[in-house]
Amino acid sequence: MSSKQKVCILGSGNWGSSIAKIIGTNAARLDSFDSCVKMWVYEEMIDGKKLTEIINTTHENVKYLPGKKLPENVVAVPDAVEAAKDADILVFVVPHQFIPKLCASLVGFIKPSATALSLIKGFDVAEGGGIALISQIIQKQLKIDVSVLMGANLANEIADEKFSETTIGCRDKKIGQILKNVIQTDYFRVSVVDDVEAVEACGALKNIVAVGAGFVDGLKLGDNTKAAIIRIGLMEMIKFVETFYSGARLGTFLESCGVADLITTCYGGRNRKVSEAYVTSGKSIEELEKELLNGQKLQGPITAAEVNFMLKNKNMENDFPLFTTIHKICIGELKPSDLIEQMKLNTNTKTEQVDGE
Numbered sequence: 001m002s003s004k005q006k007v008c009i010l011g012s013g014n015w016g017s018s019i020a021k022i023i024g025t026n027a028a029r030l031d032s033f034d035s036c037v038k039m040w041v042y043e044e045m046i047d048g049k050k051l052t053e054i055i056n057t058t059h060e061n062v063k064y065l066p067g068k069k070l071p072e073n074v075v076a077v078p079d080a081v082e083a084a085k086d087a088d089i090l091v092f093v094v095p096h097q098f099i100p101k102l103c104a105s106l107v108g109f110i111k112p113s114a115t116a117l118s119l120i121k122g123f124d125v126a127e128g129g130g131i132a133l134i135s136q137i138i139q140k141q142l143k144i145d146v147s148v149l150m151g152a153n154l155a156n157e158i159a160d161e162k163f164s165e166t167t168i169g170c171r172d173k174k175i176g177q178i179l180k181n182v183i184q185t186d187y188f189r190v191s192v193v194d195d196v197e198a199v200e201a202c203g204a205l206k207n208i209v210a211v212g213a214g215f216v217d218g219l220k221l222g223d224n225t226k227a228a229i230i231r232i233g234l235m236e237m238i239k240f241v242e243t244f245y246s247g248a249r250l251g252t253f254l255e256s257c258g259v260a261d262l263i264t265t266c267y268g269g270r271n272r273k274v275s276e277a278y279v280t281s282g283k284s285i286e287e288l289e290k291e292l293l294n295g296q297k298l299q300g301p302i303t304a305a306e307v308n309f310m311l312k313n314k315n316m317e318n319d320f321p322l323f324t325t326i327h328k329i330c331i332g333e334l335k336p337s338d339l340i341e342q343m344k345l346n347t348n349t350k351t352e353q354v355d356g357e
């Protein structure tokens, strides 16, 4: 890495723009970073003007983070290669379904010495019937080290500079410190841990539970029911990580990326909001995503499908009844009201096991 490190942000949605506000401020403030931060923007027209031009003149992402000023040293660039080619630190923050195409466009054009930080919550389906972490997709395609950042991080609240915590998962202490320097502010506090896969899996899996929490809200079932879904969801997240990413530490679930993200997402997130409307409106999830999110993207239903793809292939759907039920509700195979019947069956089985011991 050169002495002044260049940072590029790949993505400019709700979280991408919010993190650009932080990174831009830190890059301008700290000597170790080049103050110019390029941000790749998936170009679109807003009222006849290019979004990149609007951002570069008004310093506001009027579509995905309206009402918040970005630092002037954050430069919107419509071409991903142009944005990334000189960067030492690549911050990936696109909705997870777009990552394979983005990475493919960068192959051969980035610095081989670059390091990546993925803020992306989700998986990708993999050859052989399994799933891959998003960091693994980036690493495999671009052949660079990838750290992750996950936490209880509703983007709008962070843009409002309300106190929040986050977790960076990084295997290399030196890189972990550099990443912490570029991300941490007085209101956004970073913990660095080396349990990278567990940190990332937590970020992806909590979006499935958030969909379940939204169903509970749509069914008007109350706080106790929602707490039950959160508890069962946490248990399935732990079991999933222990089963598929051996060596993970239980303590990681107590970091911001674990239980804290699960709580915030089940109360304040977009997955919760759209899933609640799915129950009350009778419209499809795709329709509601368009209607309610103004171009922002839902991650939970697709993540539930990706996880189910692997569980089904491994004949393990019954080992993760909440994840499986939520997926089946999303694709219309079960009704939202079936959620509770399925959970009763599950808790009955558990009780019988305990009684039988």
Ligand SMILES: NC(=O)c1ccc[n+]([C@@H]2O[C@H](COP(=O)([O-])OP(=O)(O)OC[C@H]3O[C@@H](n4cnc5c(N)ncnc54)[C@H](O)[C@@H]3O)[C@@H](O)[C@H]2O)c1
Pocket: 011, 012, 013, 014, 015, 016, 017, 041, 042, 043, 064, 093, 094, 095, 096, 098, 119, 120, 121, 122, 153, 154, 155, 156, 295, 296, 297, 298, 299
């Ligand atoms: N928003 C949050 O509060 C939040 C917080 C933490 C983590 N995350 C995670 O960060 C990631 C990015 O979320 P976000 O909120 O920044 O995005 P978003 O949900 O606001 O998505 C909109 C973005 O997707 C882009 N886009 C649309 N079509 C595209 C295409 N074909 N190719 C590439 N990009 C396209 C849009 O230009 C826009 O930048 C997700 O994995 C999400 O789970 C989001």
Ligand SMILES: O=P(O)(O)OC[C@H](O)CO
Pocket: 121, 151, 152, 153, 154, 155, 207, 210, 261, 264, 265, 268, 269, 270, 271, 272, 299
């Ligand atoms: O709005 P959601 O449901 O995509 O959740 C946003 C963040 O992941 C919360 O940390």
